[in-house]
Amino acid sequence: MMQAFTRLTGNILVLAQENIDTDQIIPGRFLTATNFDDIGEGAFADWRYDDAGELVAGHVLNQARARHSPILVGGHNFGCGSSREHAPRALLGFGFRVVISSQIADIFKSNAQNTGLLPVVLKPEQHARLLQMDAGEITVDLERCCVIVCEESGEQHNWPFTMDPFARHCLLHGLDRLDFLSQAEPAIQAYENGI
Amino acid sequence: MVSAPESQPQSLFDKLWNTHLVQAQSETTPAILYIDLHLVHEVTSPQGFDLLREKDIAVRCPERTLATLDHSTPTLPPDKDGRRPYITEQAQRQVQTLRNNCKEFGIELHDWDSPSRGVVHVMGPELGATQPGMTIVCGDSHTSTHGAFGALAFGIGTTEVGHVLARQCLLQNKPGSMRINLDGRLGNGVTAKDLALYIINHIGMNGGTGHVIEYTGEAVRGLDMESRMTLCNMTIEAGARAGMIAPDQVTIDYLRGRRKVPQGEAFEAAAEKWLKLASDPSAYFDHEISLDASAIRPTITYGTDPGMSVAIGEMVPVAVNASQQKALEYMDLSSGQSLAERKVDIVFVGSCTNGRISDLRATAKVLRGRKIAPHVRMLVVPGSENIRRQAELEGLDKVVRAAGAEWRLAGCSMCLAMNGDIVPPGKTAVSTSNRNFAGRQGKGSRTMLASPETAAACAVMGRVAGVSEVESTQEGE
Helix, strand or coil, X not given: CCCCXXXXXXXXXXXXXXXXXXXXXXXXXXXXXXCCCCHHHHCCHHHHECCCCCECCCXXXXXXXXXXXXXXXXXXXXXXXXXXXHHXXXXXXXXXXXXXXXXXXXXXXXXHHHHCCEEEECCHHHHHHHHHHCCCEEEEECCCXXXXXXXXXXXXXXXXXXXXXXXXXXXXHCCCHHHHHHHCHHHHHHHHHHC | CCCXXXXXXXXXXXXXXXXXXXXXXXCCCCEEEECCEEEECCCCCHHHHHHHHHHCCCCCCHHHEEEEXXXXXXXXXXXXXXXXXXXXXXXXXXXHHHHHHHHHHCCEEECCCCCCCECHHHHHHHHXXXXXXXXXXXXXXXXXXXXXXXXXEEECXXXXXXXXHHHCEEEECCCEEEEXXXXXXXXXXXXXXXXXXXXXXXXXXXXXXXXXXXXXXXXXXXXXXXXXXXXXXXXXXXXXXXXXXXXXXXXXXXXXXXXXXXXXXXXHHHHHHHHCCCCCCCCCCCEEEEEEHHHCCCEEECCCCCCCEEECCCECCCCCCHHHHHHHHHHCCCCCCEHHHCECCEEEECHHHHCCHHHHHHHHHHHXXXXXXXXXXXXXXXXXXXXXXXXHHCCHHHHHHHCCCEECCCCCHHHCCCCCCCCCCCCEEEECCCCCCCCCCCCCCEEEECCHHHHHHHHHHCECCCHHHHHHHCCCC
């Protein structure tokens, strides 16, 4: 059962590098498991651990706040590369509920929507502002499809984002898309009869 | 995006999309797209099968599902007791899980005992399971390979693997369309891999995001099927959903007589239909690009994304942003440096990109009568067991071994390095695979992507080099 997502206020964690591919998010050697139970342990493993297997001190993902920052702000073209669903699953396992970028790769985006990780694409200047903030609390509201950011100056931004209406509906209610597909069974049979 | 009515001129992509609609897209729901062929491998399927068990659903169309073992499988032969050298027990369990799932749900699996077992995107076309006009999916981004046949083929996630197993359909919004027209002919010694790298360099590693790309033009028509597969395979590296090439006589000739295509008159009837799939002359595309293929030279990547490439002999370009600078640091290169100075430690020939018989022949042609440099380790990994046997019939294995390289069993191997075939930290690999991401071939690995010809030349010279250098400095047979 996919966890529903309506609205979340939480800290951001910034990984500003562009083109963060799914091999970075979860390296290939973590893909031999036959379930997703511990997949979060491998999230960004090559960034978080050195060649000797020790935690890289000072890496933002190894700071205490990383596990308390449910909103990942990634550089442009986030999630490119392999179609491995292990990538959004690893981010969820690590503690993220939202990924924000100025562009998110197609397959990653669809996998994220299917697994309950909310992918949010903002305009480049809004995205740039979040990268600059580096930390701090924001609100992601899926009901209103907007990101709410309060600057230290007191200025408040309300940035709308677009989302596929069906994906939004499923995320808001934690619905399994397979159930929707299963309801279409008569149409599928009719199609097959026509082949 | 709403599909054009069928009376209007349609692209190849439009035709495939429209004929596979079980239910059209609406304002609130995606389209339901029927899937003709579902390819399955051990890595991205176990949780999909679990979904079926959870919901007590059978595999809807086992006859439209085809499975193989490729990613987690060792490429070294079994020991004298018949034990395969799996990297971990978990990898072996993953393979066993697919075996169990295929047995439970009645799916054709190409296991160790199958003479056709191979990398999923090599095996499908080889068996003729991949056919023009089909929708094809697999839990693997390089499913784009099958677009070479005029199929709509794309990678999906594991949850969607479950959807297709259960309902033979996918929920999809129609992507945008892009046509890349490749004028002119590829020069001597220039391959489909060079063409693909050139295109990605030109449009960027995210240049195709949200789109299905159709490749057209003289250069594409001039490619054989294996080269077309290489080109469509790399389409995902430009971020595109799928790559496609309209079927023509080259496609038909490749497929005729293959095991899973219709035989005899039925084949000729199918072929006639397949030839009509080509885009109508005035079909609409959201984006169109024209490139001059005759200007392309043998190419190699120098960074950590497939868009960062240069022609062999060119200097490392200036980094234009922080990401490129970081990539250069990772690769231990600097702007303006000559790549010819770069020592190569490992050479990998194989993968769904370049592990076919023509790739092995091209490799052997460079290696014949020569030795790889003493400090280089080279792996040659056929894309399927059929290809391995064909290559051995032609004596290519002997050429490879005589040159000092390793000849392996079929599999994905060092392309994603999850089976134990890895590039050690800090080492430089020239690889015929598809991704040069940091750590892709093993933590700390530095990958340079190139064609099989170039990879073999680098192995012989022990540094980054083109085939012409090998020919001018070393006598072959």
